[in-house]
Amino acid sequence: MIPLTKVRPFLKWAGGKFALSEQINQLLPAGDTLVEPFVGAGAVFLNNHDFTRYQLNDINPDLINLYKHLQKKPEVLVKKTAKLFTDKHNNSESYYQLRDKFNQARNGIDKSAIFIYLNRHGYNGLCRYNRSGGFNVPFGRYKKPYFPEREMYFFAEKSQRATFTCKDFKSVIRTAKANSVIYCDPPYAHLNPEKANSFTGYAGNKFEQKEQADLADLAIKSSAKSIPVLISNHDTQLTREIYAKAESSYIQVRRYISREANNRKPVQEVFALFK
Numbered sequence: 056m057i058p059l060t061k062v063r064p065f066l067k068w069a070g071g072k073f074a075l076s077e078q079i080n081q082l083l084p085a086g087d088t089l090v091e092p093f094v095g096a097g098a099v100f101l102n103n104h105d106f107t108r109y110q111l112n113d114i115n116p117d118l119i120n121l122y123k124h125l126q127k128k129p130e131v132l133v134k135k136t137a138k139l140f141t142d143k144h145n146n147s148e149s150y151y152q153l154r155d156k157f158n159q160a161r162n163g164i165d166k167s168a169i170f171i172y173l174n175r176h177g178y179n180g181l182c183r184y185n186r187s188g189g190f191n192v193p194f195g196r197y198k199k200p201y202f203p204e205r206e207m208y209f210f211a212e213k214s215q216r217a218t219f220t221c222k223d224f225k226s227v228i229r230t231a232k233a234n235s236v237i238y239c240d241p242p243y244a245h246l247n248p249e250k251a252n253s254f255t256g257y258a259g260n261k262f263e264q265k266e267q268a269d270l271a272d273l274a275i276k277s278s279a280k281s282i283p284v285l286i287s288n289h290d291t292q293l294t295r296e297i298y299a300k301a302e303s304s305y306i307q308v309r310r311y312i313s314r315e316a317n318n319r320k321p322v323q324e325v326f327a328l329f330k
């Protein structure tokens with residue numbers, strides 16, 4: 056099943072690689088299994104046709120529980136989610152009620168349906184939690200949020216070739232098996248380290264210079280075991296240093312608008328291949 060057009064993830068996700076998935080897939084070396092320690096919404100997985108198996112990981116348990124439910128019971132999850140994508144639920148009162156229900160729920164399929172609802176009805180598709188782990192994104196006020204049924208079914212079908220885990224990236228990279236290729240899309244390195252805010256979305260999880268450097272070290276170790284690692288990130292002074300041993304290519308994808316209008320700097324994306 057190779058679709059003619061590119062496949063959009065069914066979730067909105069900060070840092071999603073939908074627009075760059077073709078370039079990324081071209082840079083990936085050949086192998087049997089593609090390992091993604093930071094899968095997010097899965098744009099690379101969905102648009103890749105070269106691997107037989109996919110090992111998909113993310114530190115966010117709500118995301119991974121949702122993927123597991125979708126993999127096992129796509130019809131049930133689609134049906135439950137469809138019930139939430141109605142005018143009746145597209146107002147702030149319903150939104151905050153469902154958000155409370157989500158925060159009190161255990162990891163069942165109902166919680167996953169609400170997660171999809173929150174992703175499309177919450178402000179900017181953000182996924183953010185407070186310190187005690189409560190999802191705290193405000194209502195987004197969209198006229199008619201899109202119900203991504205087709206995209207959910209596509210994901211479900213492709214995920215029959217995937218395994219999902221919810222771990223820290225380090226153990227995923229350390230335990231990758233021979234014939235794997237690893238693609239890492241970590242939270243972006245800060246463009247302005249002095250003003251860095253360590254918040255990366257999931258409660259209690261921070262991703263700072265130390266984590267960026269640990270990831271680069273693990274990539275070096277993994278490539279020494281013949282398991283290549285491709286990492287994408289902002290091209291910054293830090294990433295130039297920590298990716299010095301990689302084969303790097305660059306794409307200009309967006310503009311960083313700094314607060315001072317005369318200090319606008321173009322920002323490139325770096326693709327560092329450790330092989």
Ligand SMILES: C[S@@+](CC[C@H](N)C(=O)[O-])C[C@H]1O[C@@H](n2cnc3c(N)ncnc32)[C@H](O)[C@@H]1O
Nearest residue numbers: 070071072093094095096097098114223224240
């Ligand atoms: C830039 S996003 C990945 C976007 C993805 N490539 C896509 O196209 O949607 C980074 C992801 O890393 C996850 N993450 C953050 N810290 C992590 C950690 N320590 N270990 C594993 N995943 C982590 C976040 O939950 C987030 O989903």
